[in-house]
Amino acid sequence: TVSPELEAQVRRALATIPPFHIRELGIDITHPAPLAFARGRGCARCQHSGYKGRTVISEFLVNTPTMQIIINEGCKIDPVLKEFRRQGMITLKEDGLLRALEGVTSLEEVLRVINE
Numbered sequence: 001t002v003s004p005e006l007e008a009q010v011r012r013a014l015a016t017i018p019p020f021h022i023r024e025l026g027i028d029i030t031h032p033a034p035l036a037f038a039r040g041r042g043c044a045r046c047q048h049s050g051y052k053g054r055t056v057i058s059e060f061l062v063n064t065p066t067m068q069i070i071i072n073e074g075c076k077i078d079p080v081l082k083e084f085r086r087q088g089m090i091t092l093k094e095d096g097l098l099r100a101l102e103g104v105t106s107l108e109e110v111l112r113v114i115n116e
Contacts (some may be wrong), residue, residue, distance in 0.1 A: 003045070006059070009034055010097060017094045027101055038103040055104050057096040057113065062087055 014022065040050020061067065061084055072081045090098070096110035 006107075010035060013093060013097055017090050017098070018088045020088065021060075021090055021094075021098060025098060025102055035101065037100050037107045039106050039108070048105070050108055051109070055099060057099055057105075057110065059089060059092045059095060061089060 007056035040046070042050045046052045062113050063071075064083070064087070067080075067083050070076070070083055073079075093110075096105075096114055097107075099105050100107045100110050
């Protein structure tokens with residue numbers, strides 16, 4: 001399990017994700033039980049790293065006509081984020097948290113990658 005402080009940070013971040021992304025995973029982030037995260041133990045096959053293969057965490061923004069107007073008007077962060085959310089997009093960090101909750105990777109690996 002992760003520390004209570006880290007779990008609180010993760011829950012705050014998850015609360016910003018559009019609900020349909022959470023529902024797709026069948027995760028109830030409102031439940032008070034601790035969130036479960038995978039952690040690789042390592043073996044000879046993965047050279048004791050706990051990881052085998054690769055997965056992608058990503059964020060993708062569609063250049064809609066609205067986004068083009070925002071860009072042409074100086075690309076201020078608040079309108080960009082508003083359009084980003086309107087499109088139902090999630091950030092790199094949020095996508096990583098979802099992958100960690102799926103058990104595809106560990107929370108530690110997500111935090112390492114997004115903080116590089």
